[in-house]
Amino acid sequence: MRIGKQDAPFTAICTSDTHQIKVRGQDLTGEIIGNTDFITYFWMLVTGQVPSETQKFFANAVLCAIAEHGLVPSVVAARMTYAAAPEAFHGAVAAGLLGCGSVVLGSAEVAGRFLAQVVEAVAAGGDAEAAVRALRAEKKAIPGFGHPQHSEGDPRANLLLKLAAEHGVEGAHIKALRDVQAALPAVLGRPLPINVNGAIPAVMLDVGFPLAALKGISLLARTASLIGHLQEETERPIGFIMSGAAAAAIGYDGP
Known part of the structure; x- marks a missing residue:
């Protein structure tokens, strides 16, 4: 049974493969961890933009x-x-x-x-x-x-x-x-x-x-x-x- 809209099966928040985790387009281990404070990360997770x-x-x-x-x-x-x-x-x-x-x-x-x-x-x-x-x-x-x-x-x-x-x-x-x-x-x-x-x-x-x-x-x-x-x-x-x-x-x- 189909409930609700089902014509946009996408997310723009996170994806990963064998070698990398990307969050909002940024490399989690290469760009975020150790470089980004949590408030910035929170804002980015919610809005997709760096505050x-x-x-x-x-x-x-x-x-x-x-x-x-x-x-x-x-x-x-x-x-x-x-x-x-x-x-x-x-x-x-x-x-x-x-x-x-x-x-x-x-x-x-x-x-x-x-x-x-x-x-x-x-x-x-x-x-x-x-x-x-x-x-x-x-x-x-x-x-x-x-x-x-x-x-x-x-x-x-x-x-x-x-x-x-x-x-x-x-x-x-x-x-x-x-x-x-x-x-x-x-x-x-x-x-x-x-x-x-x-x-x-x-x-x-x-x-x-x-x-x-x-x-x-x-x-x-x-x-x-x-x-x-x-x-x-x-x-x-x-x-x-x-x-x-x-x-x-x-x-x-x-x-």
């Missing part, structure tokens, strides 16, 4: 910004999974990544798609306020805004946007982000700060990273964090402590 120094700078910045934020749900899931199955380090990493969704961690992708829609709407004669009102009419949150802890402003977002201004990379998506922020008081009755998952897509899209791969930024960054947490779990385990605390915190109200 400019500015693109590499901001890829580094956003990966550092989103990698770690304490015992967030993805980390809790990973550490509790490892406590229950210490033979499955990879399973514990996967458990953490599977929680990368529209509310926590993966929300940069949602915000990026929203900002892209705002950019398109403005180009067609619309405005950011109308886009915000359309979301609220569907009772949806405004992606990229607000934070339960950083209510007075997400320091990560503030720094990323400051760096974007200093490096002269503010484009249509950062403008859309600012326009949405300016529209919020009229729509919601109160302002909301830009959070890191609003700043990341705005900056990355303006420096040329592809919209479809935005979630990969969060996945790659959080993988590094999860590995760190799981290494600590091997030495200072807290997985069962968190499990016990959860059981103690939740009461039973069934029959």
Whole structure:
């Protein structure tokens, strides 16, 4: 049974033969290993192009910004999974990544798609306020805004946007982000700060990273964090402590 398109059986990422492995047209052992830093390699794998120094700078910045934020749900899931199955380090990493969704961690992708829609709407004669009102009419949150802890402003977002201004990379998506922020008081009755998952897509899209791969930024960054947490779990385990605390915190109200 044929499912989906089957008329382009090609990949442009990697090929190999007896003597050579080529990645994006470059010899892995002759040109990449020992010569290319991982951020450049990551960008090249995703886009097929070697990043400019500015693109590499901001890829580094956003990966550092989103990698770690304490015992967030993805980390809790990973550490509790490892406590229950210490033979499955990879399973514990996967458990953490599977929680990368529209509310926590993966929300940069949602915000990026929203900002892209705002950019398109403005180009067609619309405005950011109308886009915000359309979301609220569907009772949806405004992606990229607000934070339960950083209510007075997400320091990560503030720094990323400051760096974007200093490096002269503010484009249509950062403008859309600012326009949405300016529209919020009229729509919601109160302002909301830009959070890191609003700043990341705005900056990355303006420096040329592809919209479809935005979630990969969060996945790659959080993988590094999860590995760190799981290494600590091997030495200072807290997985069962968190499990016990959860059981103690939740009461039973069934029959």
